Amino acid sequence: MQLTFLKKQFIGALALVAFSSFSIAATADKATVENITKKLNTLEISVNSINPAVVDGLYEVLTNRGVYYVSKNAQFLVHGNVYDLDNKMENVTEKSLTVLRQNKLKAFEKDMIVYKAENEKHVITVFTDTSCGYCQKLHAEMADYNNLGITVRYLAFPRGGLNSNTYNTMVSIWCAEDPKLAMDQAKSRKQIDSTSCKNTVKAQYELGQFFGVTGTPALVLEDGSLQPGYLPADRLIKLLEQKKG
Known part of the structure; x- marks a missing residue:
């Protein structure tokens, strides 16, 4: 049937x-x-x-x-x-999903591109797409997040799927000699060198689907909750402090 x-x-x-x-x-x-x-x-x-x-x-x-x-x-x-x-x-x-997200993320920590806050108070994981306007906006404001003690960890979520140009771009970023530099360039709409290697971009994308991600940016907070969409640093820190209690 x-x-x-x-x-x-x-x-x-x-x-x-x-x-x-x-x-x-x-x-x-x-x-x-x-x-x-x-x-x-x-x-x-x-x-x-x-x-x-x-x-x-x-x-x-x-x-x-x-x-x-x-x-x-x-x-x-x-x-x-x-x-x-x-x-x-x-x-x-x-x-049901919050605890599961926290546990699943642990297996991907070594694959994340991390922008660490000097005085770290909170850690968020962001599913990102280099072609996404609000992802670019969030990235351009990285200093604001870091200055408030928010460490940002990136995982890939090419919205167009595994056969999209963005997927290929994100593979190039994760395979770059300096992934952070490649991410900075791509988020600034600059051309990056095309390259490939053994990578987990596909697995990261599938993890996002499993978590319930349908668009980017999608933020996984420390308690495992999923926050869809862009939040400016001042609003995000209030949310994180509220959840921390």
């Missing part, structure tokens, strides 16, 4: 449901895991984990494209955030 995607109206309705019961099984049974995995694989979606969701009858599926909620028979799929109305509108989906 062909996988049926629920319409946005239903997704919105689901997000506003008050969940009365959270008594769910600890793990999904083998048959359900195999059924859901097989169906999603036909859509070229790779499954990382499957567990019963807080919504009766649905399973929370962590994939290479983010979080989905899938029915036991793998006929229905919901893509969107689930909120707990009995717990101050807590975003259950985001809660």
Whole structure:
């Protein structure tokens, strides 16, 4: 049976449901895991984990494209955030992702292009695209972030995908003898030397998809939360201090 995607109206309705019961099984049974995995694989979606969701009858599926909620028979799929109305509108989906993002980023630390603050107070990870106007704006204001104690770590997210010119540019940056200099030049719209090497740009892009990144810049904060879009340094430091408590 062909996988049926629920319409946005239903997704919105689901997000506003008050969940009365959270008594769910600890793990999904083998048959359900195999059924859901097989169906999603036909859509070229790779499954990382499957567990019963807080919504009766649905399973929370962590994939290479983010979080989905899938029915036991793998006929229905919901893509969107689930909120707990009995717990101050807590975003259950985001809660699942925050810890996961923190853990996943650790494996990419050696691949990041880092602009370190001298008096470091906060560290953010930015999924960036050299052709993105707001990414260029953020980069031009790097001194403002660093002066406020914010270290910026870059990962690549070419919005046009793996066959785009930007992807090739970002490979050249990560393969450059001086990646920071190459990044500076590319963000200033200067031509950089084309080069290639063994690199993780594709893996970085796929990580961004897994995190739920759909545009750039996308900021992953220290608590694992995802902040889409550009924020000037003065607003970002307030947000970081607020989260730090």
